[in-house]
Amino acid sequence: MTSPFLRHSSAQSLRNSKIPFKIFERDHSFTFRAQGYRLRLSAEGLDAIESVLDPKTWDIFWNACGKTGGLGFVEFDAVTGEITDSRPIPQGLSSRGNKTVGIARGDMRKIFARGCEDFIEWGVQVTGYELSDDGSGVRAVFGDGRKSEWGSMLIGGEGIYSRVAKQLSKGKLKVFDTGARGIHGQALSPAFKGLGEGVFMLRDKSRSDGAVFTITNVRPGDMDDPTVEFGWTLGGQPGVVRAPNDNYTIVGKPAADIARALTKNWHEKFRPLFEQMNEENAAFWKITCSSPSGIPEWENEARVTVIGDAVHSMTPAGGIGANTAVRDSALLGKLLREAGGFREGLTAEYEKEMRVYGSEAVKQSYEAAKGSFGVDIDEETSLTVN
Known part of the structure; x- marks a missing residue:
C-alpha cells in the first residue's frame, strides 16, 4: 500500500481549490504503521509539493525537512570501515542548495493532513468501484460490503495492492x-x-x-x-x-x-x-x-484514475518513487483546479502526461536496482505481487 501522505497531498490540492473531497484511509490513525525510512525529496518532488500546499503549510513542511550536506556522499566497506568512495552530493541526490532534503514519512503525513482531518474516514479498505448507469458518477466499494456516496471522480492511491488499479486497467498494471x-x-x-x-x-x-x-x-x-x-x-x-x-x-x-x-x-x-x-x-x-518496459495503456475511464505506487511502483534505488508520486498529485491537482472539478477528458490528459515521466522513472529506478540489489525482471515469467 502506498504511503498515505500521497492521498493527503492530493487532498491539500483539492482543499486549496475548494473542491469537495473525501479520503478513505485503510489505516486506523496517524500513528498506525509508523515504521519507515526518511523520504529523500528531489528538486522536482519539492516543486510539486510546494505547488499543492498553501504558503503557511509549506513553511511548516520546509522547516520540518532535514537538509544534509556535510561530508557529501561517502561509501564505506561495512566490514573494514575503509572509505571506498567519497564525493560531493551527487546531482541525483541533491535538491535545493546542493543539499539532500528529506523528511520522516510520519511527519510528512501529518503535515499534509493539516486541515483535512474532518474529511478522512479511517479503517476502510477500498476493494473496487461502481459507475452509475448513466455515467454521471462513481462510488467506492469497501471490503466490508459497504459503498460510499456517489461522487464525480475516484482517485486510487492505495499502493501496490490497488484493487482500483487492477479493475481500471483490467489487469494490465502489474507489480513484480x-x-x-x-x-x-x-x-x-x-x-x-x-x-x-x-x-x-x-x-x-x-x-x-x-x-x-x-x-x-x-x-x-x-x-x-x-x-x-x-x-x-x-x-x-x-x-x-x-x-x-x-x-x-x-x-x-x-x-x-x-x-x-x-x-x-x-x-x-x-x-x-x-x-x-x-x-x-x-x-x-x-x-x-512495475513493468520496466513502461506504464501500459488501458481504456480510459473518465471518472477513475490512479496515482503513486498504484500505477508505478519503484524500487528504493535513488529514492525516485515518492518524488514521482507527488508529481502525480500536483499534476492531477492542477488539472482539477483549472477545471474547477471534474470534466470530461481530464483523466485521459493526466494519464497521457503521467505515463511519460512515470515510465522514465520506473526504468531509471529498475536500472539502478539491478546493480545495487542484483534484481532481474523478466516480464513474461517473473512473479507478480497479488
Missing part, C-alpha cells in the same frame, strides 16, 4: 516481486557519531550468499541532541534478507534481530546503528517494481 528484501530501522543520534554529517552507503560484499548494504543520512543540527532518532534502511540481494515464515508484515524485535545478525561482523563504528536501534520501529519491506 524482485525477490530482494530489506529492513527499516531507527536509532538515537549518539549511535551515528562514528559517521558524522552526510549521506552514507555501507556496503558488505564479503557474504557468499549476496551483498548487504545500508543507506542513511545524518543531518546537521540534530547530531548533538541525544533525543533525536535517525533512520537507516538495510537491503540485501534476493535470498539474503528473510522474514520468519516469509511474513513481511512482522514488525519489531524479529526484524531487529535479523538486522543485527546480518551486520554482526561489521566495523565497530557502524554496529551501534543496529545494536542501539529502536526495536519497536524495525520493519521488513519487499522490493517491488
Whole structure:
C-alpha cells in the first residue's frame, strides 16, 4: 500500500481549490504503521509539493525537512570501515542548495493532513468501484460490503495492492516481486557519531550468499541532541534478507534481530546503528517494481484514475518513487483546479502526461536496482505481487 501522505497531498490540492473531497484511509490513525525510512525529496518532488500546499503549510513542511550536506556522499566497506568512495552530493541526490532534503514519512503525513482531518474516514479498505448507469458518477466499494456516496471522480492511491488499479486497467498494471528484501530501522543520534554529517552507503560484499548494504543520512543540527532518532534502511540481494515464515508484515524485535545478525561482523563504528536501534520501529519491506518496459495503456475511464505506487511502483534505488508520486498529485491537482472539478477528458490528459515521466522513472529506478540489489525482471515469467 502506498504511503498515505500521497492521498493527503492530493487532498491539500483539492482543499486549496475548494473542491469537495473525501479520503478513505485503510489505516486506523496517524500513528498506525509508523515504521519507515526518511523520504529523500528531489528538486522536482519539492516543486510539486510546494505547488499543492498553501504558503503557511509549506513553511511548516520546509522547516520540518532535514537538509544534509556535510561530508557529501561517502561509501564505506561495512566490514573494514575503509572509505571506498567519497564525493560531493551527487546531482541525483541533491535538491535545493546542493543539499539532500528529506523528511520522516510520519511527519510528512501529518503535515499534509493539516486541515483535512474532518474529511478522512479511517479503517476502510477500498476493494473496487461502481459507475452509475448513466455515467454521471462513481462510488467506492469497501471490503466490508459497504459503498460510499456517489461522487464525480475516484482517485486510487492505495499502493501496490490497488484493487482500483487492477479493475481500471483490467489487469494490465502489474507489480513484480524482485525477490530482494530489506529492513527499516531507527536509532538515537549518539549511535551515528562514528559517521558524522552526510549521506552514507555501507556496503558488505564479503557474504557468499549476496551483498548487504545500508543507506542513511545524518543531518546537521540534530547530531548533538541525544533525543533525536535517525533512520537507516538495510537491503540485501534476493535470498539474503528473510522474514520468519516469509511474513513481511512482522514488525519489531524479529526484524531487529535479523538486522543485527546480518551486520554482526561489521566495523565497530557502524554496529551501534543496529545494536542501539529502536526495536519497536524495525520493519521488513519487499522490493517491488512495475513493468520496466513502461506504464501500459488501458481504456480510459473518465471518472477513475490512479496515482503513486498504484500505477508505478519503484524500487528504493535513488529514492525516485515518492518524488514521482507527488508529481502525480500536483499534476492531477492542477488539472482539477483549472477545471474547477471534474470534466470530461481530464483523466485521459493526466494519464497521457503521467505515463511519460512515470515510465522514465520506473526504468531509471529498475536500472539502478539491478546493480545495487542484483534484481532481474523478466516480464513474461517473473512473479507478480497479488
